[in-house]
Amino acid sequence: xxxxxxxxxxxxxxSATLRxxxxxxxxxxxxxxxxxxxxxxxxxxxxxxxxxxRGLFDLIAGFVYSQVMLASVRLGLFDLLAAGPLATAEIAxxxxxxxxxxxxxxxxxxxxxxxxxRSGGRWGLGLRGAVMVGNxxxxxxxxxxxxxxxxxxxxVAMLRGARGGQSLAGYWAxxxxxxxxxxxxxxxxxxxxxxxxxxxxxxxxxxDALDIRRFACLLDVGGGEGAFLIAAAARAxxxxxxxxxxxxxxxxARARFxxxxxxxxxxxxxxxxxxxxxxxxxxxxxxxxxxxDHDDAAVRLILAAAHRAxxxxxxxxxxxxxxxxxxxxxxxxxxxxxxxxxxxxxxxxRAAELLAMLRDAGFVSxxxxxxxxxxxxxxxxxxxxxA
Numbered sequence: 001x002x003x004x005x006x007x008x009x010x011x012x013x014x015s016a017t018l019r020x021x022x023x024x025x026x027x028x029x030x031x032x033x034x035x036x037x038x039x040x041x042x043x044x045x046x047x048x049x050x051x052x053x054r055g056l057f058d059l060i061a062g063f064v065y066s067q068v069m070l071a072s073v074r075l076g077l078f079d080l081l082a083a084g085p086l087a088t089a090e091i092a093x094x095x096x097x098x099x100x101x102x103x104x105x106x107x108x109x110x111x112x113x114x115x116x117x118r119s120g121g122r123w124g125l126g127l128r129g130a131v132m133v134g135n136x137x138x139x140x141x142x143x144x145x146x147x148x149x150x151x152x153x154x155x156v157a158m159l160r161g162a163r164g165g166q167s168l169a170g171y172w173a174x175x176x177x178x179x180x181x182x183x184x185x186x187x188x189x190x191x192x193x194x195x196x197x198x199x200x201x202x203x204x205x206x207x208d209a210l211d212i213r214r215f216a217c218l219l220d221v222g223g224g225e226g227a228f229l230i231a232a233a234a235r236a237x238x239x240x241x242x243x244x245x246x247x248x249x250x251x252x253a254r255a256r257f258x259x260x261x262x263x264x265x266x267x268x269x270x271x272x273x274x275x276x277x278x279x280x281x282x283x284x285x286x287x288x289x290x291x292x293d294h295d296d297a298a299v300r301l302i303l304a305a306a307h308r309a310x311x312x313x314x315x316x317x318x319x320x321x322x323x324x325x326x327x328x329x330x331x332x333x334x335x336x337x338x339x340x341x342x343x344x345x346x347x348x349x350r351a352a353e354l355l356a357m358l359r360d361a362g363f364v365s366x367x368x369x370x371x372x373x374x375x376x377x378x379x380x381x382x383x384x385x386x387a
Contacts, residue, residue, distance in 0.1 A: 066145065068108045073142045077105075078125065078132040081115070085122035137198040144194055147171055151342040164344015172293070172343050192225050192249050195289070196256070199227035202288060205371045206319045209379055212236045212284075215315065219244060219282035221273055221306060222290035226253040230260050241266040242282050244273060274301050278309035285310055286317040289377070291354065292336065293346040303361035312387040316363055322378035323348035331375055351378060358382045 016024075029035050040049040058065075072078060075095040080086070086094075092102035106123050109115040114129040125133070132138055147167040152158060158166075212218065212232050217240040220229050229241045241262065243253050247270030257266045269279050274294075278285070285306045291299050306316055323332030336348040349357075355366040363382035371379050 063149065065112055066142075066149070068105065068112060069114070069142050070146065071105055072109055072114060072129075073132070073139045075105075077109075078114075078129050079134065081123065081125050081129070082133040085118040085124040087120070087122050091123060137201055140194050140197045144171075148339060148342055152338065155338075158338075158342060162344075163341050166342065168339070168342045169344040172345070192252055196225040196227045199224065199288070200231060202319065202377045203228045203231035205373055205377050206286075206288065206317070206379055207231060207235050209369050209371045210317065210381065212239060215239060215282075215284040217242060217282040217284070219279065219285045219309070221245075221278060221285055221287050221302070223253065223286075223288070224249060225256045226260075226262075226266070226268075227256075228286065228288050229266065230256070230262065233260075233262055233265060239265075240282075242269070242279060243267075244269045244271060244278055246270060246272065273305060274298050276305075278305045280309050280311075282309070282314070283311060284315045284317060286319070288317075288319045290320070291318060291346075292320045292322075292340065292348055293343070295345060295347070296357075298345075299357060300361065303357060303363075307362045307384055310384045312384055314384045316358065316382045316384070318354060318358070318380040318382075319377045321348070321376070322351050322354070322374075324350040325374045325378060328375040351380060354380055355382075 036049070039045045040053075075097070077091070077095065080091070080094060088103050088106065089099055091097075091106065092099040095102065097105070106115050109129065110117065110123075110126060112128065113126045114132075115123050116126045116129075118124045151166040151168050163169075206228075213236040215236070216238075218229065218232055219242040220226075220232075221244050223229060223243040223245055226241075226243055229243055232239060233241060241257075243250065243257075243266065245253065250268045250270035254263075254266075254268045257263050257268065267279070287302070287306070291302065294302065303316075310316065321328075321331055321336060323336070325332060332348040332350075340346040340348065351368050355368070358366045358380070359382075362384065364385050366380060366382035369379045369381055371377055
């Protein structure tokens, strides 16, 4: 038995609030097997008991669900069934699975809303599966998470050890590098491609909530391969574009801008935003999915650099998933908390904490703007004080 098990219950301190005392009483009552059985039998509480049981089981079984999704992506089942329903035997033949294994995967996926049965014993797409058709961003994220799950094989060991150092930290090469600016394009290619594929969804959320046309020039710091700026360019034809990222990433962005016909509107800069000055000339700076990847000391450097680069009255746009998001609480401290620990850098932050960091950096009028899907991204805007 561990030492923790020998300590016994800790009495409530005298300073405990009425809510603290109520919750302590509730926990003691719910922990009794007899109480749980009674709640499950009583008609007025039976629904609540069943919902809690389902939620607890989903926590236990969540890894299995994720692997059903991963198998479906790797086998190309969503795109296969997009052409129309197929019989189990035909699906098994096309994806090279034994027929009983294909039936098992399809049945599991149907229980998760990925597939659905059709007439004649055929299988088609479910509502969630239809969303995956041709969706390179979501498919890339599903495939990418295999590294995270490998790092979380022993979560206690991960929590007791130093942050990062395993598969995910190697993938995000800049996270623990002392000289990220020296990373070559081969080191940044994988994560840059993933971010470029997933960025359009985030860009749409931000640009639907914020009229980018009121700015003359937008500098996207940590802008990757330019996916956000390309989306912004389509919304604001007169907007000039600037991008700052690691040299290897910036090189990839130049090629993407040229392919999009935006070379004449863009200026691309390579450097390390934790150490190098940001280019001046933009009246707006965006940080899209950048801040939560970095520890507090680096965040302060980034925000200070952005403040220096902006003219008086300039605007900072900060967009990323935020902890404490109503309806998506698990996304923040649970998902991103563990993801970023495995990555070895950053942490999830609440909007109020980010707004305080913006104030500390010298920004004023900080405010949160509601996006259509806060689970995808939150949005904060602040200004540099006018002269």
